[in-house]
Amino acid sequence: MTMARLPDAPWRHRPGFDALCALLGAADGATRLVGGAVRDGLLGVDVADIDLATALLPDEVTQRLSQAGIKVVPTGLAHGTVTAVIDHRPVEITTLRSDISTDGRRATIAYTDDWREDAARRDFTINALYADPATGEVYDYFGGLEDLEARHVRFIGDPAQRIAEDHLRILRYFRFLARFGALPPDAAAYAACRANANSLMALSRERIADELLKLLALPEPSAVLRLMIEGGIFAPVLPEIDGAGLARLEALIMREQQAALETPPAAVLRLCALLPPDAAVGEQVAARLKLSNKARKRIVTALAPPPAHGCAQELVYRVGTEAAFDLILLDRTEMPRDMCALSHWNIPVFPLSGRDIIALGIVAGPNVANLLSTSKEQWIAEGFPDRDRARAIAQAQVAEFLRERQNS
Ligand code: ATP
Ligand code: MG
Numbered sequence: 188m189t190m191a192r193l194p195d196a197p198w199r200h201r202p203g204f205d206a207l208c209a210l211l212g213a214a215d216g217a218t219r220l221v222g223g224a225v226r227d228g229l230l231g232v233d234v235a236d237i238d239l240a241t242a243l244l245p246d247e248v249t250q251r252l253s254q255a256g257i258k259v260v261p262t263g264l265a266h267g268t269v270t271a272v273i274d275h276r277p278v279e280i281t282t283l284r285s286d287i288s289t290d291g292r293r294a295t296i297a298y299t300d301d302w303r304e305d306a307a308r309r310d311f312t313i314n315a316l317y318a319d320p321a322t323g324e325v326y327d328y329f330g331g332l333e334d335l336e337a338r339h340v341r342f343i344g345d346p347a348q349r350i351a352e353d354h355l356r357i358l359r360y361f362r363f364l365a366r367f368g369a370l371p372p373d374a375a376a377y378a379a380c381r382a383n384a385n386s387l388m389a390l391s392r393e394r395i396a397d398e399l400l401k402l403l404a405l406p407e408p409s410a411v412l413r414l415m416i417e418g419g420i421f422a423p424v425l426p427e428i429d430g431a432g433l434a435r436l437e438a439l440i441m442r443e444q445q446a447a448l449e450t451p452p453a454a455v456l457r458l459c460a461l462l463p464p465d466a467a468v469g470e471q472v473a474a475r476l477k478l479s480n481k482a483r484k485r486i487v488t489a490l491a492p493p494p495a496h497g498c499a500q501e502l503v504y505r506v507g508t509e510a511a512f513d514l515i516l517l518d519r520t521e522m523p524r525d526m527c528a529l530s531h532w533n534i535p536v537f538p539l540s541g542r543d544i545i546a547l548g549i550v551a552g553p554n555v556a557n558l559l560s561t562s563k564e565q566w567i568a569e570g571f572p573d574r575d576r577a578r579a580i581a582q583a584q585v586a587e588f589l590r591e592r593q594n595s
Contacts, residue, residue, distance in 0.1 A: 190324075190325075191229065191324075191325040191327070191332050192322070192323045192324055192325060193220070193225060193228045193229060193318045193323035193324075193325060194228065194229070194231060194323070195323070196228060196231075196234065198224075198228075198233070198234040198235075198237070199228075199320070199323075201237070201273065201274050201276070202273070202274045203257075203273035203274050204237070204273060204274075204278070204320070205320075205321075206255070207252070207257065207271060207273055207278065208239075208320040208321065210251045210252060210255055210257075211239065211241055211243060211248065211251065211252075211280070212241075212243065213319065213320050213321060214321065216319075217241060217242045217243055218239055218240070218241040218242070218243070218280075218320070219239065219240055219241075219302075219317040219318060219319060219320065219326065220237065220238070220239060220240075220317065220318040220319075220320050221238050221239065221240040221281075221315075221316070221317050221318075222238040222240075222309075222314055222316075223236060223238060223314070224236070224237045224238055224318075225316040225317060225318045225325065226313050226314060226316060226331075226335060226367075228318070229316070229325070229332075229335060230335070230367070236277070236279070237278045237279070238278075238279045238280075238281065239278060239279065239280045239281070239320075240281055240282075240283055240302075240305055240317060241280055241281070241282055241283065242282070242283050242300045243282065244282055244298060245261075245264060245267055245268075245269050245282050248269055248280050248282070249261070249269055252271050257271050257272070257273060258271065258272040259271050259272075260272070260277075262279070263279075263281075266281070266284070266294070266296055267281050267282035267284050267296060267298060268280065268281045268282075282298050283298065283299050283300060283301065283302065283304070283305040284296045284297060284298050284299060284304075284305060284308065285297055285299050285301075285304045285305065285307070285308050286308045286352065289351075289352035289353060291351060291352065291353060291354045291386060291389055291390075292353070292354070292355075292389060292390060292391075294308075294352070294353070302317065302326065302328065303328045306328040306329060306343070307328070307329070307343060307344070309343060310342065310343065310349065310353075310356050310359055310360075311331075311334075311340055311341060311342060311343065311359075311360070311363060312329045312330050312331035312334045312335075312339075312341050312342075312343055313331045313334050313335045313339075313340065313341075313363070313367065314331070314363070315327075315328065315329055315331050315343060316331045316332065316335070329343050335367075337369065338367055338368055338369035339368070339369065339373060340360065340363045340364045340367060340368040340372070340373065340376070341373050341376065342356070342360070342373075342375075342376055342379075345375075345379075346373075346375050346376045346378075346379035346380070347379040347382065347383065350379055350380065350383045350386065351383070351386070354383070354386040354387055354389055354390050355390055355394055355395075355398060357380045357383060357384065357386070357387060357420065358387070358395065358398035358399065358402070359398060360376055360380055361380070361402060361411050361414070361415055361420070362398060362401055362402040362405070364411050364414075365402055365405050365407070365408045365410070365411035365412075366405055368411075370410055370411075370414075372414060377414065377418065380418060380420060381418040381419060381420070384418070384419050384420045384421075384422065384423055385423050387420070387423055387424050388423045388424060392424075392475055392476050392477050393476075393477050395424060395476065396476035396477065396478060399425075399458070399476075400454040400455065400458070401454070403454040403457040403458055403461075404451070404452065404453075404454040404457075406452075407440070408436075408457070409433065409436055409437050409440060412433055412436065412461075413433055416428060416429060416430060416432075416433055424475075425472065425475075427461075427462050427463065427468055427472060428461045428462070431463070432460065432461035432462060432463070433461070435460040435461065435517070436457055436460040436461050438460070438518060439456070439457060439460040439516055439517060439518075440452075440457075442515075442516050442518065442522060443516060445522070446515075446516065446522070446526040447526070447527065448512075448526070448530070449527070449530065453513075455478075455482050455485055455486060456485075456489065456513050456516065456517070458472075458486065459485075459486055459489040459490055459513065459517060460517060462486075462490060463490075464490050464517070464519065465490055466487045466488075466490045466491035468490065469483075469486040469487050469489070469490040469491075470483065470486075470487055472486070473486050473487070485509070485510070485513065488506060488510045488513070488514075489510065489513040489514060489517055489519075492519075493506070493514045493519050493520050494506065496520070497568065498523075498570070499511065499515065499520075499521075499523040499529055500529070500532060500570070500571070501567055502514065502515075502520060503529065503532060503534060504534055504535070504567060504571070507534075508529075508530065508532075508534070511529075512526075512529075512530070535571040537563050537566060537577070538573070538574035538577045538578075539559065539562060539563075539574075539577050539578065539581055540559070541555045541556065541559055543559075543578065543581060544558050544559050544562075544581060544585065547581060547582060547585040548585065548589070549585060549588075554588070558581065558584050558585055558588060559581075561584050562577070562580050562581040562584045565580045565584070566580055
């Protein structure tokens with residue numbers, strides 16, 4: 188076993204974390220950091236979520252923490268996980284366990300006090316590293332340190348068998364590959380994912396969507412998506428995603444960089460790029476993946492033809508900032524030079540109402556709405572001038588309307 192130590196980092200000193208570890212007997216070796224925190228901590232990247240593995244049973248964990256006044260939520264009691272809340276953030280605490288029987292979707296578990304057994308039920312070697320929360324000493328049972336160094340995403344044990352136990356691991360594999368992996372991928376892992384792509388059909392669509400969106404949210408997922416498309420991974424569940432979609436995604440990522448957005452890239456928008464520019468397809472995929480109404484609407488708007496518009500401001504005015512940016516980034520319309528200014532542009536409010544039209548001598552009724560709307564269109568075409576100009580526009584529209592009515 189290679190000796191290694193977790194480098195010191197601010198997240199290890201989150202208020203209350205030392206006390207939490209002390210309560211869980213970390214000094215005696217009963218509780219260790221595990222998973223993403225150790226992996227990302229070793230890579231020196233920021234750790235957002237802390238996971239702990241413990242030899243204590245969930246009841247014991249709950250009792251010790253509650254007695255000390257720490258809030259504990261039984262988030263996944265069926266598989267041995269409770270969540271403690273410290274410093275307003277969750278820490279997941281999972282009792283050491285092994286998977287007794289699996290059906291591709293869920294496991295029947297048994298608790299254990301054997302760290303190696305707990306490591307063996309985890310998916311990839313780089314995800315099965317443990318560390319002493321105080322000293323940072325790392326425990327590695329399956330060569331995870333070496334693989335991490337080599338950026339090698341490798342299943343623990345036989346990939347095909349591990350995928351048969353839990354089909355979601357196919358998608359997790361590609362996600363971790365996109366995040367940490369060097370290409371080409373591990374031959375055995377890639378072959379097993381390809382051969383078992385059909386098993387994804389047995390998973391709930393929500394879990395597929397969740398994994399896929401996590402993958403798409405990564406800075407540079409294209410190379411791995413190419414492997415997935417070439418390997419037929421999407422064919423069973425999302426046959427709409429093909430090579431043309433990949434080319435659109437690559438173009439999107441280039442434009443995201445060009446636009447130097449202040450917000451991180453949106454996974455849902457990247458999904459849009461992968462889909463053909465067809466609102467009906469977007470609607471179907473959103474329904475199939477059981478996405479939220481908000482996400483569904485966003486996808487449909489991004490894949491539908493953009494409304495007629497002149498400048499980018501006009502597009503923002505008509506569809507809102509988010510949808511306009513989606514359409515621009517998807518290259519459905521020209522990209523303005525200053526995307527930053529556009530993102531900070533305050534959408535103006537049309538300064539007139541029906542009352543202003545009535546005050547100009549039009550009797551309440553449909554003519555008021557029509558004149559208001561033609562005035563508004565001219566106001567948009569003139570680039571959203573101030574209230575005085577808006578009134579002048581309305582005055583001219585009303586005068587013309589009255590003239591035409593007289594002549595007919
Ligand atoms: P992230 O930064 O994405 O949270 P993570 O490694 O912490 O990465 P989680 O999904 O939070 O990933 O899971 C925590 C740990 O639990 C993993 O590192 C892994 O050891 C184990 N794990 C999670 N899902 C599975 C799975 N489907 N099969 C086997 N082990 C898993
Ligand atoms: Mg995690």
